[in-house]
Amino acid sequence: MTKNTTKSEIKEQLQILVKQRFGRPLNSVKSFEELSENIHLGVQTLRRFFGKIDQDKEISISSLNMLCKYVGFSDWQDFSSDFENQKSLSEKDRYYIENMSVFFENGDRYNLDYYQNTMIVDTLNDFGKVIYKKIENFQFFQKLYYGNDWCSDYYLAWLPNYNYFAQNWFKEILTVRINHTKNILVKLALNNFLFFGFFLSNKDCESFL
Numbered sequence: 001m002t003k004n005t006t007k008s009e010i011k012e013q014l015q016i017l018v019k020q021r022f023g024r025p026l027n028s029v030k031s032f033e034e035l036s037e038n039i040h041l042g043v044q045t046l047r048r049f050f051g052k053i054d055q056d057k058e059i060s061i062s063s064l065n066m067l068c069k070y071v072g073f074s075d076w077q078d079f080s081s082d083f084e085n086q087k088s089l090s091e092k093d094r095y096y097i098e099n100m101s102v103f104f105e106n107g108d109r110y111n112l113d114y115y116q117n118t119m120i121v122d123t124l125n126d127f128g129k130v131i132y133k134k135i136e137n138f139q140f141f142q143k144l145y146y147g148n149d150w151c152s153d154y155y156l157a158w159l160p161n162y163n164y165f166a167q168n169w170f171k172e173i174l175t176v177r178i179n180h181t182k183n184i185l186v187k188l189a190l191n192n193f194l195f196f197g198f199f200l201s202n203k204d205c206e207s208f209l
Contacts, residue, residue, distance in 0.1 A: 010083045014064075015050060017071040020101065020144060026050060039070045072146060082143070089136050096130050097141050100151075103127075108150035124154055132161045135169075142173060152177060156193075157186040165193055166200035 019026060022035050029043065032052075036043045045063050048054045064076040073079040103123065106112070114120045131141045138161070145151055156177050164170035171194060178190045 010080050011049075011064075013083055014067055014071070014079060016098075017143065018067055021071050021147060023105075023147075039066055041066055072143065082139075089140055093130055093133065093137050094140065097137065097144065100127055100141075101144070104145055104148050104151040108148045111150065114154060124151070125159065128155060128159050131155060132159075135164070138164070139169070146173075146176070149181060149183075153181055153183055153186045157183075157189040160193060165197035167197075168201075171197045 018035075022031075022038065024031060024034075026032060026035065029047075032043045032046050035046055039046070041063055044053065045059055048057060049059050049063070049067065061076055068074070068076050068079040071079075073082065107114070107120070112120055114124060131138055132155075141155070142152075156174065174190050174194050174197070178187055178194070181187055181190070
């Protein structure tokens with residue numbers, strides 16, 4: 001953590017990701033009880049983390065580790081390091097990507113057909129210009145929306161960035177999506193991309209077969 005970054009800044013970002021992963025407002029004790037079942041943390045600990053009670057008390061590192069695992073990180077240290085990397089995002093791009101959430105959530109909820117709807121495709125493609133503008137932008141998009149199959153399938157299968165294929169971090173993302181997606185065409189496309197990535201990086205593909 002640099003001297004320009006505070007722990008509260010990192011916690012605020014973690015709160016955003018936990019809310020997005022949970023997918024529902026955290027505005028009642030019942031909602032915190034449901035989140036507690038998902039993360040296996042106590043209701044009071046979660047309410048304290050979100051500043052609903054005992055705002056002057058810190059939660060333990062072990063609790064922070066569990067919250068970080070819930071949103072796809074190995075632990076608090078991993079999340080903190082990633083936060084430092086993401087600071088290279090411009091505020092404009094960060095704000096833009098964060099505010100794609102309503103569009104993506106509606107697409108996922110109603111399974112909007114982007115194969116036949118030109119307006120939806122045009123919007124997704126415009127978003128893609130910012131998402132793929134640089135690695136940090138895409139990684140930030142991935143952290144926010146990896147649980148949204150609708151947009152993740154589109155950007156990884158139908159609008160890929162071939163410049164990333166040989167890079168290990170991108171191959172890991174492809175592997176996760178292959179195991180997660182329910183769309184057989186997406187799975188096929190991503191497997192092909194993964195093979196191509198191994199080829200570009202001169203890796204032996206036999207272990208992948």
